[in-house]
Amino acid sequence: MTATPPAKPTNRLAIAAVSLWTGLIVLVSHWMAQQSQRWLPVQASSAAPLVDGLFGFETGLGTFIFLGVLTVLAWSLLFHRARKYDESDAEPIEGNTRLEIIWTVIPLVLVLLIAANAIRVNRVLGVLGPMEHAHGGAVPTGALSPGAEGSGPVTSALATSDAAATELQVEVIARQWSWEFRYPLSDGDVQPHGDHDGMAGASGGTGSGGAATTHGMPATVSSTELHLPINRPVTFRLLSEDVLHGFYVPAFRLKQDVVPGQAISFRLTPTRSGRYRLRDSQFSGTWFAANQADVVVESPAAFAHWLELGVQQPLQPGLSPAADDYARRQQRPSNGWATVVPAPPPLVNVPGSVALPHDA
Amino acid sequence: MVSTAATSTPPAPGSWLRYLGWSTDAKVIGIQYIATALIFLLVGGFLAMVIRGELITPEADLVDRTVYNALYTMHGTIMLFLFIFPVLNGLNNLLVPLMIGAPDMAFPRLNAVAFWMVPVFGLILMASFLVPGGPAASGWWSYPPVSLQNPLGILLNGQALWILAVALSGVSSIIGALNVVTTILRLRAPGMGLFRMPIFCWTALSAQLIQLAGLPVLTGGAVMLLLDLVAGTSFYRPEGGGDPVLYQHFFWFYSHPAVYVIILPIFGVFSELLPVYARKPLFGYTVVAIASLVIVGLSLIVWVHHMFPSGVAQWMRDLFMVTTMLIAVPTGIKVFAWVATLWRGKIRLTSAMLFALGGIVNFVFAGITGVMLATVPIDIHVNNTYFVVGHFHYVIYGAATMGVYAAIYHWFGKFTGRMLYEGLGKLHFVLTFIGTNLNFLPMHPLGLMGMPRRVSSYDPEFAFWNVLASLGAFILGVSIIPFLLNLVSSLVRGAKAPANPWNAIGLEWLLPSPPPAENFEEHIPTVLRGPYGYGSGEPLVEHQERYEQALREVAA
Known part of the structure; x- marks a missing residue:
């Protein structure tokens, strides 16, 4: 494109110089495309390499265009400056139809190629996990209360025989400002109960779901730290009790808004063990920045062990930095403006931690 | 059609007092707009300085979180509705009538009404700092339900005032748009066909067409939000059967095209300035003119790219990705045309030219990150992160605001009769260019690493780039000082501006500086050819020598 200033056909030296410079820009662009992979967090899901591949490609292409434009611009600024006291006009070149067609068609082809490539990646991501998130508009909130199962039986998380074949189901409840994760269990005669319907579904949420027990054993394991077994697809059921939130794990490269009044299913496959951050990505009010949780990706055995330990734990207040901060804020004269009061920490089996070092 | 003389107010022409009161003169209104906008820029x-002060450390330690959220909300709202839109309306008022040879805007009184709504909604917005509970704190998008929460439960809350101000801004802009479009379509000098208009007029026309198409949707959406907030309706409340995502459609249907409302006139400024300071015609005038209209058409069908992670169907993601990427084609045409205009020119690096060139470089960078953001899988990762914040600040500060500065350095003498100092102008440019890049470039790695936007605290791994960004922001803060100094000292004791200080072609340069109230009065010229006849030696208008002779007589 513009990286090639028009040179006189006879001037071989100029052509050689331009080719050399273009080659150099190509090399730099290639290098930038490789470098770009280091600007991103570790790849911890099956989606991450696809996203990073696209980003690397566009970084390379973008670098080439940027440097190309800059080269021609810099050349003009260096060598086509008006001499002092030269008040005359330059040669009146009004346009060049062929050039204008070229720089319309080439970008058109390029963006269509990028778009086609991205649509292809969308399809693959769709296969890896359905990204069709719209679930037919608003549903009465009562039917979407956390724990209320209206859509068929809950897949076992502890079932031993076909664990690898079945998907893990995790319910994610976003609140102002905490994340709660529920692992529904249906191990043999332990059936999940929908009896905390309405309790946690009230707006402003008491956050005390997950209390249902059968024969002393919880029907769900709940936590304020997300644990996932490696290399096993997981389907989240994203619920919000108050406002919009965003389920965003940078290491997974995936993000989905959590919309109150909708149950959004969201699927991914973790591929790397480690401890990552889940960050709220849709502004949710005062403690938005503190609305984070840790995501632990671990071996299936470690995950099963964690669930077993969780079953035995009594319900206790989970992590909620916002609630802690609010309590501290109430102790001193306020220097702030009005705020929504944080929901109390959800009662969970396993609080977890946000103080441990994370990989991304 | 135009009868401003009858409605003109007592302060004598030339008295600075006329800028403080009701005036229907587009040149007075233009300066009123720009002065108001610059106050709100401060x-x-x-x-922004407080925001970057908070973000220089990971903890939320400078201001309370509620204060931080309100400050970033007001920063965005003020910069968009009270700085960039008014400053561009100011340029429209100053430049459009002069460039097309009209005595004034088509509807001078409506013009004044549109302007005076700006200080009114500006005061409403500022007053929201004083109401119990503080100003709006839900971001300049004001997405429900968070914008409907109203923690104190009072009617007169910051969010309600915010919505009222935005709705008034919308009405003001619709009136202004009607005026600009009518003026351009109806009041051109004889001989000035559409394809003889300066590109700035093309871009002003295009931008204001977007306003007319998009603003009613935003204003309607805002009224529904206000009703939800104060009257208990449930347009967007999920518990009442409403849909919060619906608001996002209303909001972005206008607010993405709004970016083109901002950047199109800046493209116009670049297209005006480069030929002057490169002494060459604009390369491919016709294509550049048409590209503006293509951008208008595409801009109205891209809004869902702001909502890729909001819960939209896959086909919508694919469709809006393609339309968004297509915008790269007409904008690319413009960039290449500017680069070709410079090629083999006789370039003079004045302050105005430096700002235009800096703005173009920043815009190319923003365009590339824009295509990345259009790419759905990449956007899913960086949406609502600092990558987006970096991208749009490159557009709105790096390109648009620098373009506004370029325009001010270029046309200041024409409208005030005094020249700005070039030395201070170049200092202003250097500080602005370095500050912009140091402030906004580090936001891209932050976003790629996964730092969400709108956070009042962050994890320690993000500290390094945030420190750099804050330093850049403080340089930008300092960069305003030489600019203000330049404005004030030039107005007080600057050199008298000649009629045509840059030896430029255009109707505005055939008038004295500052031009008389009715511009060409009864001597409206007949335009003979297109706007950028550099190097052709041919006159722009019939009997051009008579206009030039008159100017020489005025000067002598």
Whole structure:
């Protein structure tokens, strides 16, 4: 494109110089495309390499265009400056139809190629996990209360025989400002109960779901730290009790808004063990920045062990930095403006931690 | 059609007092717009300094979180609705009538009404700092339900005032748009066909067409939000059967095209300035003119790219990705045309030219990150992160605001009769260019690493780039000082501006500086050819020598 200033056909030296410079820009662009992979967090899901591949490609292409434009611009600024006291006009070149067609068609082809490539990646991501998130508009909130199962039986998380074949189901409840994760269990005669319907579904949420027990054993394991077994697809059921939130794990490269009044299913496959951050990505009010949780990706055995330990734990207040901060804020004269009061920490089996070092 | 003389107010022409009161003269209104906008630039800029002061450390330690959220909300709102839109309306008022040879805007009184709504909604917005509970704190998008929460439960809350101000801004802009479009379509000098208009007029026309198409949707959406907030309706409340995502459609249907409302006139400024300072015609005038209209058409069908992670169907993601990427084609045409205009020119690096060139470089960078953001899988990762914040600040500060500065350095003498100092102008440019890049470039790695936007605290791994960004912001803060100094000292004791200080072609340069109230009065010229006849030696208008002779007589 513009990286090639028009040179006189006879001037071989100029052509050689331009080719050399273009080659150099190509090399730099290639290098930038490789470098770009280091600007991103570790790849911890099956989606991450696809996203990073696209980003690397566009970084390379973008670098080439940027440097190309800059080269021609810099050349003009260096060598086509008006001499002092030269008040005359330059040669009146009004346009060049062929050039204008070229720089319309080439970008058109390029963006269509990028778009086609991205649509292809969308399809693959769709296969890896359905990204069709719209679930037919608003549903009465009562039917979407956390724990209320209206859509068929809950897949076992502890079932031993076909664990690898079945998907893990995790319910994610976003609140102002905490994340709660529920692992529904249906191990043999332990059936999940929908009896905390309405309790946690009230707006402003008491956050005390997950209390249902059968024969002393919880029907769900709940936590304020997300644990996932490696290399096993997981389907989240994203619920919000108050406002919009965003389920965003940078290491997974995936993000989905959590919309109150909708149950959004969201699927991914973790591929790397480690401890990552889940960050709220849709502004949710005062403690938005503190609305984070840790995501632990671990071996299936470690995950099963964690669930077993969780079953035995009594319900206790989970992590909620916002609630802690609010309590501290109430102790001193306020220097702030009005705020929504944080929901109390959800009662969970396993609080977890946000103080441990994370990989991304 | 135009009868401003009858409605003109007592302060004598030339008295600075006329800028403080009701006036229907587009040149007075233009300066009123720009002065108001610059005052709000200082307010919004001050808020940005507090924001970057908070973000220089990971903890939320400078201001309370509620205060931080309100400050970033007001920063965005002020910069968009009280700085960039008014400053561009100011340029429209100053430049459009002069460039097409009209005595004034088509509807001078409506013009004044549109302007005076700006200080009114500006005061409403500022007053929201004083109401119990503080100003709006839900971001300049004001997405429900968070914008409907109203923690104190009072009717007169910051969010309600915010919505009222935005709705008034919308009405003001619709009136202004009607005026600009009518003026351009109806009041051109004889001989000035559409394809003889300066590109700035093309871009002003295109931008204001977007306003007319998009603003009613935003204003309607805002009224529904206000009703939800104060009257208990449930347009967007999920518990009442409403849909919060519906608001996002209303909001972005206008607010993405709004970016083109901002950047199109800046493209116009670049297209005006480069030929002057490169002494060459604009390369491919016709294509550049048409590209503006293509951008208008595409801009109205891209809004869902702001909502890729909001819960939209896959086909919508694919469709809106393609339309968004297509915008790269007409904008690319413009960039290449500017680069070709410079090629083999006789370039003079004045302050105005430096700002235009800096703006173009920043815009190319923003365009590339824009295509990345259009790419759905990449956007899913970086949406609502600092990558987006970096991208749009490159557009709105790096390209648009620098373009506004370029325009001010170029046309200041024409409208005030005094020249700005070039030395201070170049200092202003250097500080602005370095500050912009140091402030906004580090936001891209932050976003790629996964730092969400709108956070009042962050994890320690993000500290390094945030420190750099804050330093850049403080340089930007300092960069305003030589600019203000330049404005004030030039107005007080600057050199008298000649009629045509840059030896430029255009109707505005055939008038004295500052031009008389009715511009060409009864001597409206007949335009003979297109706007950029550099190097052709041919006159722009019939009997051009008579106009030039008159100017020489005025000067002598």
